[in-house]
Amino acid sequence: MNFQLEIINWYNLHQRDLPWRGTQDAYVIWLSEIIMQQTRVEQGLPYFNLFLEELPTVADFAAATETQVLKLWQGLGYYSRGRNMHHTAQQVMELHGGIFPVRYEELIRLKGIGPYTAAAISSFAAGESRAVLDGNVFRVIARYFGVSSPINSIEGKKEFELLAQQLIEHQNPMVYNQAIMEFGALQCKPKSPDCGGCVLQLNCEARRQQMVSVWPVKLKKVVVRKRYFNYLILQKGGEVLVKKRQGSDIWQHLYDFPLIESMEPIELSDAGLFIEIRKLYGEGVGIIPVIAKKHILTHQIIYVRFFVLANYMINFKQDAAETWVDKTALNNLPQPKVISNFINTYLNL
Numbered sequence: 001m002n003f004q005l006e007i008i009n010w011y012n013l014h015q016r017d018l019p020w021r022g023t024q025d026a027y028v029i030w031l032s033e034i035i036m037q038q039t040r041v042e043q044g045l046p047y048f049n050l051f052l053e054e055l056p057t058v059a060d061f062a063a064a065t066e067t068q069v070l071k072l073w074q075g076l077g078y079y080s081r082g083r084n085m086h087h088t089a090q091q092v093m094e095l096h097g098g099i100f101p102v103r104y105e106e107l108i109r110l111k112g113i114g115p116y117t118a119a120a121i122s123s124f125a126a127g128e129s130r131a132v133l134d135g136n137v138f139r140v141i142a143r144y145f146g147v148s149s150p151i152n153s154i155e156g157k158k159e160f161e162l163l164a165q166q167l168i169e170h171q172n173p174m175v176y177n178q179a180i181m182e183f184g185a186l187q188c189k190p191k192s193p194d195c196g197g198c199v200l201q202l203n204c205e206a207r208r209q210q211m212v213s214v215w216p217v218k219l220k221k222v223v224v225r226k227r228y229f230n231y232l233i234l235q236k237g238g239e240v241l242v243k244k245r246q247g248s249d250i251w252q253h254l255y256d257f258p259l260i261e262s263m264e265p266i267e268l269s270d271a272g273l274f275i276e277i278r279k280l281y282g283e284g285v286g287i288i289p290v291i292a293k294k295h296i297l298t299h300q301i302i303y304v305r306f307f308v309l310a311n312y313m314i315n316f317k318q319d320a321a322e323t324w325v326d327k328t329a330l331n332n333l334p335q336p337k338v339i340s341n342f343i344n345t346y347l348n349l
Contacts, residue, residue, distance in 0.1 A: 003167065008171075011179030011183065016041070016186075018032075018045075019048070019052075028052065030117070034081055034084075034085055054072060058098060069082050071332065071333065075337050078298075084112025087112065088113065102122060102125040103122055104118045107122060116134055123173035124173075127172075128173060131164035132164075132180075134184075136184025138151045139215075139216050140183055140184045141163060144206070146215070149217065150219045152219050153219060195207050225299060226303065229305070230260045231258070232258045233257055236324070239324040240325060240330065242256065243258055251336045254336055256335065258322060260277070265303060265305075286311045287308070287310075289308075291346065292304065292306075293306075295336075327347055
């Protein structure tokens with residue numbers, strides 16, 4: 001049985017009708033590949049359509065402000081992807097005359113484009129024989145060929161890269177890459193794959209050795225960090241004080257509220273919280289707890305508390321990144337999901 005032929009035949013029968021398939025427009029392919037990273041198709045598709053509608057060309061993307069880009073990205077998570085895309089679009093305008101490159105060696109030099117994305121764009125837009133390696137492809141190759149090397153080890157990556165490149169030789173790269181990714185997404189799923197109805201079952205090593213639930217192997221090295229965010233809500237008239245996040249922390253350049261981060265959960269009765277808030281906003285400040293939330297990220301769990309402040313000093317020393325914004329304009333600013341949910345639920349917008 002020919003592995004590649006079976007994959008392609010399956011793909012011709014079962015492929016999803018997705019708007020970025022069938023195009024060789026590198027900009028459109030780039031949009032889809034970046035947006036769909038670590039994102040389910042059903043979640044990412046509305047974002048893809050929105051970006052293509054609002055920013056139909058790479059020139060439009062480059063000309064947009066970072067705030068506009070992050071607002072369009074809001075809710076997808078991994079906001080560095082949105083910032084990197086903005087930088088990439090500007091690089092394309094400056095270095096490539098506004099024409100999105102299609103060759104791997106040019107693509108790999110652009111901000112936010114790694115080996116997988118460069119291989120995808122170059123194979124789909126230019127027919128380069130570059131094998132893609134995403135989670136779906138790792139899974140199919142590991143199970144079918146019985147590769148037990150960890151996919152996130154240096155040795156394992158080299159082994160998978162070599163085998164993946166051997167498999168794409170003498171194939172139509174546009175079709176084969178799409179086929180193996182789709183097969184992993186729909187047929188050879190991470191959990192409860194349909195092995196009984198699989199066209200590859202007869203020669204699948206994972207099925208033969210009963211290792212379907214084990215392969216691919218991934219080294220466990222992620223340490224989840226717990227953080228405690230205590231947001232302070234200050235309002236005057238129809239305005240609310242917001243802060244643009246700086247530095248290299250999570251949610252960079254998104255907007256939230258003045259924040260006190262603590263090492264442990266803080267309750268209203270916590271004396272330390274009162275002392276710190278009074279130093280910032282005056283002795284007469286009142287504190288009203290509104291809501292507590294847990295926000296889960298890939299490597300962090302954020303425990304969020306919101307505190308509404310009353311009777312604070314009007315002329316307190318304001319941070320340079322803080323600004324008063326009319327409540328009706330809040331939704332124009334890019335925000336972390338936990339902040340936008342709070343605004344829409346508790347600030348009566």
